Structures are given as structure tokens and as C-alpha cells.
Amino acid sequence: MSADAWWKNGIVYQIYPRSFQDSDGDGIGDLRGIRNRLDHLIELGVDAVWISPIYPSPMADFGYDISDYCDIDLRFGTLADFDALAAEARARGLKLVLDFVPNHTSDQHPWFMESRASRSNPKRDWYLWRDPAPDGGPPNNWLSNFGGPAWTFDAHTGQYYCHSFLKEQPDLNWRNPEVREAMYDVLRFWLRRGVDGFRIDVLYHLVKDDQFRDNPPNPDFVAGGDPAHRLLPVYTTDRPEMQDIIIEMRRVVDEFSDPQSTRVLIGELYLPLARLMAYYGRTEDGLLQGVQLPFNFQLLAAKWQAAEIDHIVRNYEAALPQGAAPNWVLGNHDKPRIASRVGQERARLAAMLLLSLRGTPTLYYGDEIGLTDVPIPPEEVQDPFEKNDPGKGLGRDPQRTPMQWSGTAPNAGFTTGTPWLRLGGDWEHRNVESQAGDPASMLALYRRLIALRRREPALHEGSHEPLDAGADVMAYARSAGTRRLVVLLNFGTSEKPISIDLVPAGGVVLASTHAHRSGIVAGALILEPLEGVIVSRA
Incomplete structure (x- = not known):
């Protein structure tokens, strides 16, 4: 291996x-x-x-x-x-x-406790601290993923610190x-x-963002949705x-x-x-x-x-x-x-x-x-x-x-x-x-x-080939060497016949989501509603 x-x-x-x-x-x-x-x-x-x-x-x-x-x-x-x-x-x-x-x-981590001790502390720059906006509010419009602004004011040092999540989770300065x-x-x-x-x-x-620019509005935001998605995180992620x-x-x-x-x-x-x-x-x-x-x-x-x-x-x-x-x-x-x-x-x-x-x-x-x-x-x-x-x-x-x-x-x-x-x-x-x-x-x-996946190289390391099996059925082949398996997943609520071009007679059902199905395929394979099968070609 x-x-x-x-x-x-x-x-x-x-x-x-x-x-x-x-x-x-x-x-x-x-x-x-x-x-x-x-x-x-x-x-x-x-x-x-x-x-x-x-x-x-x-x-x-x-x-x-x-x-x-x-x-x-x-x-x-x-x-x-x-x-x-x-x-x-x-x-x-x-x-x-x-x-x-x-x-x-955590805001209880020794690093942050040092950082918030004073503006001159050696670990001050280990976190994201900014002066208030001119009106005294947060430095910009960044939002916490858990609701509200991504900034909390620290009265002791007179600055805001950034937190992408809870105020108890101050963000480190990865710069x-x-x-x-x-x-x-x-x-x-x-x-x-x-x-x-x-x-x-x-x-x-x-x-x-090193310039701490405002994030732009999200044009796809729907009222009543997750408020954290009100803005596009252009300057706070990726x-x-x-x-x-x-x-x-x-x-x-x-x-x-x-x-x-x-x-x-x-x-x-x-x-x-x-x-x-x-x-x-x-x-x-x-x-x-x-x-x-x-x-x-x-x-x-x-x-x-x-x-x-x-x-x-x-x-x-x-x-x-x-x-x-x-x-x-x-x-x-x-x-x-x-x-x-x-x-x-x-x-x-x-x-x-x-x-x-x-x-x-x-x-x-x-x-x-x-x-x-x-x-x-x-x-x-x-x-x-x-x-x-x-x-x-x-x-x-x-x-x-x-x-x-x-x-x-x-x-x-x-x-x-x-x-x-x-x-x-x-x-x-x-x-x-x-x-x-x-x-x-x-x-x-x-x-x-899992046992089938473990013993079949076609499943755990083989190639993937998408196939067309008609409406409501997702199909693909997994192959390793000369071994080729076909996976058929019926997402529909009615039976679905499968073309013999995909699964010829004589193929073997290696696994089915329906416990009663197994053995050799005789004639055309018909998937039951919401059934998935893995079949080896004859």
C-alpha cells in the first residue's frame, strides 16, 4: 500500500x-x-x-x-x-x-488575556484590534457568523476586537x-x-483584508434568512x-x-x-x-x-x-x-x-x-x-x-x-x-x-465514468484493471427498467439497498422504487 x-x-x-x-x-x-x-x-x-x-x-x-x-x-x-x-x-x-x-x-486563552491587557502588550498584534469608527461604533460592517457585528468593544483599551463567531472567540491575526x-x-x-x-x-x-474594507451587500439575501448572509464576505474569507x-x-x-x-x-x-x-x-x-x-x-x-x-x-x-x-x-x-x-x-x-x-x-x-x-x-x-x-x-x-x-x-x-x-x-x-x-x-x-468497498479496488481506487440510464436513475461505472462495476441509483418512486447495454444478463448484484435482492441478473434488470444496486458485468 x-x-x-x-x-x-x-x-x-x-x-x-x-x-x-x-x-x-x-x-x-x-x-x-x-x-x-x-x-x-x-x-x-x-x-x-x-x-x-x-x-x-x-x-x-x-x-x-x-x-x-x-x-x-x-x-x-x-x-x-x-x-x-x-x-x-x-x-x-x-x-x-x-x-x-x-x-x-477563547477569550480566556492566555494569549488573548495578554493581548487585551494594554495596547503596548507584545501580544497585542496577535489579534485584530481597531479603533472605533468616527461615530464610536464598530470599525466596519463585518458580521459575525453567529449574529450581530463581528466586533466587540473593549473599554479597558478603547478599541474593538474582531470575532468571526462569538465574542468569546476572538480572531487571531494570521498576518x-x-x-x-x-x-x-x-x-x-x-x-x-x-x-x-x-x-x-x-x-x-x-x-x-489588511485595509479592513466594508463587505458589499449580498444581492441574493432574502429577508428572514440567516442574518450573517446579509453581506458577501469578500474581505473576511478566502x-x-x-x-x-x-x-x-x-x-x-x-x-x-x-x-x-x-x-x-x-x-x-x-x-x-x-x-x-x-x-x-x-x-x-x-x-x-x-x-x-x-x-x-x-x-x-x-x-x-x-x-x-x-x-x-x-x-x-x-x-x-x-x-x-x-x-x-x-x-x-x-x-x-x-x-x-x-x-x-x-x-x-x-x-x-x-x-x-x-x-x-x-x-x-x-x-x-x-x-x-x-x-x-x-x-x-x-x-x-x-x-x-x-x-x-x-x-x-x-x-x-x-x-x-x-x-x-x-x-x-x-x-x-x-x-x-x-x-x-x-x-x-x-x-x-x-x-x-x-x-x-x-x-x-x-x-x-463498506466491506464491498474494501475488497473491490474498483470502488476504493478505481476510475469513475458517468453513464446515462434514463430519468430518475443516476448511473456510473467504477473500474480498476479489467474489473468494471456499475452503480445504479433509482431516485424515483416507481420501478425503472435498466438497459441490457448497461447491465447485460448474467451480471452479478454485489449489493442492493434492498436486502432481499442478490445473485445473478436474469434478463433485464428492473430497479425497485428508491433502490440502488452495484452490479459486476458478466
Whole structure:
């Protein structure tokens, strides 16, 4: 295997640590809990685990406001717990990816506490400070992604500081070389502890306009929508200087790569397709030097129609730079779950799509059992996004609820205490334990698809060829050497006959979203409503 096969050909599984498994009864998931559930990941068949932030934090934004980049929050455990988890994951063949949050710190981080101490403090320029506007208000019109201005006034020093998110999350000044070197040392700290890579939070936000110009109005903004989208973030995201920074980050992780395994950078980038491609970086000596996996989020907001998804896949494949590794995402901790977006039957189709497209798939914990968003009553809301703008439905609590392990243990086997968020009302039957023994379950489907992907080079490293199978059916071939597989996904609610030119008689159904279908195709293949199949040519 090549040194980069694990992230090019493997599957990444995201764990939101607060909600995966609690080991001590406080209602919050932790590192020992993750370690106790490694069997599930091995049985599922994933290759790498990405863990959302576990660093010390006041938890204003549940760990994305970091007060110490080089330690573990006591809610999640200790560095010793982390080392034990890393060692056991490594022994079981799992790679470990951590969240890296470089855009901002907590306002309780020692760096910011020094920075706000006085205008002459050596760390003053580590953050973005500006004088008030002539009327005493914010320096410009920049907006926080969590509502309101991106500026908060500090009475002690008489200036405003910038925060792209909560006021408790002041933005670092990435134009300052001392800041960049300090953050690269954070990467080195975790790489020395055996981490295999990083998912970089809001990577495209790091650099702001050096002239602090106002962002222009968004002509497509609709009244009543997310107020953060009222302006186009021309001067606050995706600045040209980012291209040099991603090369610097890549060089840091490359220091720790070896012939057996490269280290990987995964970038969180909500950008148009052309700009997303730029984050693969410039080509030097025949190799791309940027982020190996700029997250491809197009499926998160796509209309669930064959023509729409087919168009997305074709355009993405055509846009990839030479040598770039594709990737696909169906869900994460910030977006509604796939089963809530499209329903359980279509979520099965989505699983086959994700695990048969060319490129690295990322699974969000719980999607493998069909977890749905859980309505959270106003008095139980935890997410500051929702608290800052109540009633808009912007909160992310519904997709962060606890993993459902069992139908008999208290709280679905997640905790013996009171869970930090309520569980779904279906936990008694929608759980890992009950689905593990049901060949028709979502979990069984995921396991079959992952096992097929692992043993078929055509699926984990083969080429991609779009095919035409008629209305409502998305079709493509995956090929490696002489082995050619055809993937057929019926997005429609009626049966769809498939041309024998695509699937000749004698082809073998290797997988179907409908558990009862298998074996050799006799005559013309007819897809059932909302059925997906993977077929080998005769």
C-alpha cells in the first residue's frame, strides 16, 4: 500500500465527542467512552476517526473556543486518556484525526488575556484590534457568523476586537508570523503524540483584508434568512494570502510523514467549486502542495434528485486539478442529518452513493443507524447559534444528540447519568444493538457496503465514468484493471427498467439497498422504487 492510501482510499468517521459515549456518568461523552466503543468502528469497517475538539475550553461554543491547544479538557479526560486511545486505535489499524481550530481562540486563552491587557502588550498584534469608527461604533460592517457585528468593544483599551463567531472567540491575526509559528507548533505537539492528521476548522476564514474594507451587500439575501448572509464576505474569507498559508501548514505536517504513512490535512471550506479547488494548492515538483482533502460539501444542500446529484458529481470530477484526491460528505455536526433531510429510504440510497463514488467518504456518527435530528425544546437549547437568534431554526443541537447504542440500557447505553442533550424518541428500536442482528437494517447495509468497498479496488481506487440510464436513475461505472462495476441509483418512486447495454444478463448484484435482492441478473434488470444496486458485468 502507498503511504497515502489510508486517506485516499479509506473511510473517515467523525465523532462528536460529547455525544458518542460517556464513561463516567456525567452525561457528556469522553475519550474513555470512545476507546470503549472502538469495536463498533472496527466492525463497521472504517479506516480513520476524526474527533471534534477535545481541548480545554470554557465551552461557549462547545470546544471551538479553545483556552489551551496542547491539553485535554477534563470533561473529556486527560492527556494520558488521549495517549491510551491513540495507542489502542493504532494497534487496531485506525488512524486518528483531530480538529485544529486556528481562526480564533477563547477569550480566556492566555494569549488573548495578554493581548487585551494594554495596547503596548507584545501580544497585542496577535489579534485584530481597531479603533472605533468616527461615530464610536464598530470599525466596519463585518458580521459575525453567529449574529450581530463581528466586533466587540473593549473599554479597558478603547478599541474593538474582531470575532468571526462569538465574542468569546476572538480572531487571531494570521498576518503576524509569530501567530503562524505558534499555531504550527500546536500541530507539531499533536503530531509528536502520533496524530495522523487534522481537520482544519473554517480554514478559509483565517486571513482578513489588511485595509479592513466594508463587505458589499449580498444581492441574493432574502429577508428572514440567516442574518450573517446579509453581506458577501469578500474581505473576511478566502483572501489571496491563504494560498501561502496552506502551503506552510502542509510543510509542517509533511515533516512527520514517512514512507509508511503520510499525514493529512482536511479543510473545512464552504466555498464555490472553483474556489474550493484552489485549496489543493499549487503544484511543485509534480505534486499539489495544499490541503489534501478540501471538504466537498455539495451533497449537504443538494436537491435529492438524480439529475441534480449527477450534475454535481460530473462538475466536481471535471474541476479537480491533476493529481487531486476527491472526497464526499453527507453530514456533519453543523448540518441536519441525511435521514432528516431525505427520509430513511432515501438515506439508504445516499449511503450507497457516498460509499461508491470516487474519493474519500466521511461518515457522521449515527448516520450508520439512520439517526435523525431530534427536536430540542427552547428551554433545553444548548447551541449559542440558536440562543443568539432564537426561533430561526439555526441551532445545531438536533444533529448532535447522543449515539443510540442499546434499546434496554438507560439512555440507550450512552450514559448512566442525565445526557447533555435528549435522545431521539426512537432509541428503543433505532440503536446499534438491535440493528446489528437485522440484515435489513441501515447498519447492516453500511457494513455490507463498506466491506464491498474494501475488497473491490474498483470502488476504493478505481476510475469513475458517468453513464446515462434514463430519468430518475443516476448511473456510473467504477473500474480498476479489467474489473468494471456499475452503480445504479433509482431516485424515483416507481420501478425503472435498466438497459441490457448497461447491465447485460448474467451480471452479478454485489449489493442492493434492498436486502432481499442478490445473485445473478436474469434478463433485464428492473430497479425497485428508491433502490440502488452495484452490479459486476458478466
